Amino acid sequence: MLLNRHPSNPILLPDPQSDWETYNVFNPSVIYANGLFHMHYRAQGLDWLSRIGYAVSADGIHWNRFSRPVLSPESEEDARGIEDPRVTEIDGTYYMTYTAYGNTFEGPGQPTYFGGGVMPMIAKSTNLITWEKVGPIVRGEDNKDHLLFPCKKNGKYMAFHRRPPQVWIAYSDDLLTWPLDEMKPVFAPRPDNGWDSFRVGSGGVPIKTEEGWLMIYHAYDPDHVYRLGACLLDLDDPSKVINRPKPFIMEPKELWELRGDVPNVVFASANLRVKNQVYVYYGGADHVVGLATADYHELLDFARNG
Ligand code: BMA
Numbered sequence: 001m002l003l004n005r006h007p008s009n010p011i012l013l014p015d016p017q018s019d020w021e022t023y024n025v026f027n028p029s030v031i032y033a034n035g036l037f038h039m040h041y042r043a044q045g046l047d048w049l050s051r052i053g054y055a056v057s058a059d060g061i062h063w064n065r066f067s068r069p070v071l072s073p074e075s076e077e078d079a080r081g082i083e084d085p086r087v088t089e090i091d092g093t094y095y096m097t098y099t100a101y102g103n104t105f106e107g108p109g110q111p112t113y114f115g116g117g118v119m120p121m122i123a124k125s126t127n128l129i130t131w132e133k134v135g136p137i138v139r140g141e142d143n144k145d146h147l148l149f150p151c152k153k154n155g156k157y158m159a160f161h162r163r164p165p166q167v168w169i170a171y172s173d174d175l176l177t178w179p180l181d182e183m184k185p186v187f188a189p190r191p192d193n194g195w196d197s198f199r200v201g202s203g204g205v206p207i208k209t210e211e212g213w214l215m216i217y218h219a220y221d222p223d224h225v226y227r228l229g230a231c232l233l234d235l236d237d238p239s240k241v242i243n244r245p246k247p248f249i250m251e252p253k254e255l256w257e258l259r260g261d262v263p264n265v266v267f268a269s270a271n272l273r274v275k276n277q278v279y280v281y282y283g284g285a286d287h288v289v290g291l292a293t294a295d296y297h298e299l300l301d302f303a304r305n306g
Contacts, residue, residue, distance in 0.1 A: 002230075002249050002294050002295075002298060002299055002302055003228075003249050003250045003280060003292040003293070003294050003299075004292055004293055004294070005254065005290065005291070005292045006061065006290075006291040006292065006293065008061050008291075009254065009256075009284075009290045009291060010256050010284055010288035010289055010290050011061055011062075011063070011281075011289055011290065011291045012025050012028070012039070012041065012055065012063055012288065012289035013025065013288055013289075014043075014287070014288070015065075018045065018067070019045050019046050019047075020043055020045035020046075020047075020049075020051050020053075020068075020069055021043035021044070021045050021051075021053055021069075022044075022045040022046050023044045023045060023046075023048070023261070023287075024042075024043065024044040024260075024261050024286060024287050024288075025041050025042070025043045025044075025053065025287075025288065025289055026041065026042055026261075026267070026283030026284070026286050026287060026288060026289060027041065027042045027083070027084045027085075027267050027269045027282075027283040027286075028040065028041035028042070028085070028269060028270055028281050028282075028283070028289050029041070029085040029086045029087040029096070029204070029269055029270050029281075030060070030204075030270040030272060030279065030281045031087050031088075031089065031094075031270075031272060032060075032272055032274055033089070033128075035058075036056055036057065036058060037056065037057040037058070037059070037060040037279075038054070038055075038056055038087075038128050039054065039055040039056070039057070039063060039270075039281070039289075040052050040053070040054055040070070040071075040085040040087055040096065040128075041053050041054075041055065041085070041289060042082075042083050042084055042085065042283075043069065044081075044261075049072075049073055049080065049081045050081030050082055050083045050101065051069035051071065051072045051073070051081070051082055052069055052070055052071035052072075052082055052085050052096075052098065052131075053065060053066065053069050053070065054066045054069075054070045054128065054129060060274070060279055060291070061291065066129070070128075070129050070130075070131060071085075071096070071098070071123065071131050075102075076102055076103045077100050077102040077119060077121075077136075078100035078101065078102055078121070079101075079102055079103045080101040080102060080103060080117065081100075081101040082098050082099070082100060082101070083098060083099040083100075083101055083144075084098060084099050084144065084145070084269055085097070085098045085269070086098070086146075086147045086148075086202075086204060086205060086269055086270070087128070087205075088147065088148040088149070088150045088205045089150060090148065090150055090151065090152070090157070092126075093124055093125070093126060094124065094125045094126065094127075094128055095122055095123070095124050095125075095134075095148050095175075096122070096123045096124070096125070096131060097120065097121070097122055097146045097147050097148055097159070098121055098122075098123065099118050099119070099120065099121070099144040099145075100118070100119045100120075100121040100136070101117055101118055102117040102118075102119060103117060104117045118142060118143065118144050119136040119138075119139060119143070120136055120137045120138060120143050120144055120145075120146040120159075120161050121133065121134075121135065121136050121137075122134040122135060122136070122137070122148070122175055124175075134175055134176065135175070135176050137159055137161055137170055137172075137178045138161070138170075138178060138180070138183075141163065142163075142164055143161055143162060143163055144161075144162055144201070145160075145161065145162035145167075145201030145202050145218075146159055146160060146161035146162065146202070147159065147160050147202050147204070147205050147206075148205070149205070149206070149213075149238065150205060150208070151208075153171075153236075153237075155173065156171040156172060156173055157171065157172045157173075157175055158170075158171055158238065159171075159172070159178070160186065160202045160238075161183075161202075162199075162200075162201040162202065163183075163185075164199060165188060165189050165198065165199045165200065166185050166186070166187060166188035166189065166200060167185070167186045167187050167188075167200055167201060167202055167217070168183050168184060168185050168186060169183065169184055169186050169238065169239040170182065170183045184239060186233075186238070186239050186241065187200060187231070187241050187244060188200065189219065190246075193246055194221060195219060195221055195225070195227045195229075195248045195251070196219030196221070196227070196229055196248070197219075197221050197222070198219070198220055198221050198222050199219060199220050200217055200218070200219045200229075201217060201218050201219075202215070202217055202218075203215065203216035203217050203218055203228065203268040203269060203270075203271055203280075204216060204268060204269050204270040204271040204272070204280075204281075205270075205271075206233065206238070206271075207271060207272070207273050207278065208235070209235075209300055210235075211232060211235075211242075211300060211304055212232045212233050212234055212235045212242050212304075213232070213233040213234070213235060213238050214230070214232060214278075214299065214300055214303050215230065215231050215232070215233055215303075216228055216229070216230050216249070216268050216271045216280060217229055217230075217231065218266075218267055218268060219248075223264075224264065225251065225252065225264040225265075226252070226264065226265040226266055226267055227248040227250060227251040227252075227266065228248060228249050228250040228251075228266055228268050228280075228282070229244070229245070229247075229248050229249060230245065230249050230299060230302060230303045230306075231243060231244040231245070231303055232244075232300075232303040232304050242304070243303060243304055243305070243306070245302060245303065245306030246306075247306065249294075249299075249302070250266050250268075250280075250282075250292060251266065252264045252265060252266050252284075252285070254284065254290075256284045256285060256287065256288050256290070257284040257285055257290065258285065259285055260284060260285025260286055260287030260288065261285060261286040261287045262285055262286040262287075263285055264285070265283065265284065265285050265286055266282050266283075266284065266290070267282055267283040267286070268280050268281065268282040269281070269282070269283070270282075273296055275296075276295060276296045276297065277293050277294070277295065277296060278293065278294045278295075278296050278299050279291060279293055280292045280293065280294065
């Protein structure tokens with residue numbers, strides 16, 4: 001088994017005594033900095049709005065949470081929630097990509113939003129707690145599952161985003177402008193490969209290795225079962241896929257992955273290497289947070305040769 005579920009799973013549960021994380025905590029980002037694991041997670045409480053909570057841990061398993069969210073809806077653009085954070089550090093600043101779920105308007109003087117009002121947004125922070133909203137990668141289309149690479153290429157920021165049904169790359173000089181004509185598809189669903197035949201989207205920020213970018217991604221099939229796969233991307237140009245094994249590496253199996261707010265979902269949005277382990281954090285059935293670990297060399301070997 002490449003990915004082994006941790007015996008303490010689920011490692012984060014909703015808190016019935018908290019108004020904003022009463023029902024679901026899921027789809028976390030986790031980074032490792034200054035000897036600590038830092039988690040940003042999506043939480044839904046009594047009003048069902050998604051907000052971002054923050055928790056910190058010395059071992060990646062036991063967490064201390066902040067009592068209030070660190071990022072909440074505050075405008076028409078995110079009025080229906082802030083979802084699915086992924087945090088990256090670039091040159092000492094932390095960037096969070098998240099989905100803004102906004103109100104939809106049509107009519108004179110009002111912007112028109114497509115895709116149910118979702119937008120791939122970016123925020124920044126120097127301390128992981130106070131966040132400043134920066135802006136979206138693109139407006140007016142169904143687009144989410146975006147992440148920032150932890151380094152620049154030729155002075156440009158690089159992002160993956162998901163234009164259904166596939167993963168795309170985008171570039172920016174300043175994080176504010178992402179020219180549409182520089183966006184291009186990276187990889188798509190494989191119609192003849194069952195589990196990833198319908199939609200694919202990025203997992204956590206890919207891991208930089210000597211062989212290339214080690215990437216975990218999610219996919220779902222026409223039955224809406226979310227599974228995880230792995231692939232290897234070119235180190236210099238991550239829009240080039242070096243290898244993409246056909247088998248998945250994880251599928252919903254535990255009760256809390258099969259049943260929850262949305263059934264049959266393992267949705268990984270964090271994968272970090274700590275020594276020779278890869279920690280994969282994921283949402284189980286849009287309800288709780290799970291952890292699975294892999295041996296780094298085994299996972300890399302699978303992504304390269306599987
Ligand atoms: C996706 C996202 C995720 C969610 C998944 C399964 O579109 O909205 O937040 O985990 O669906 O419901």
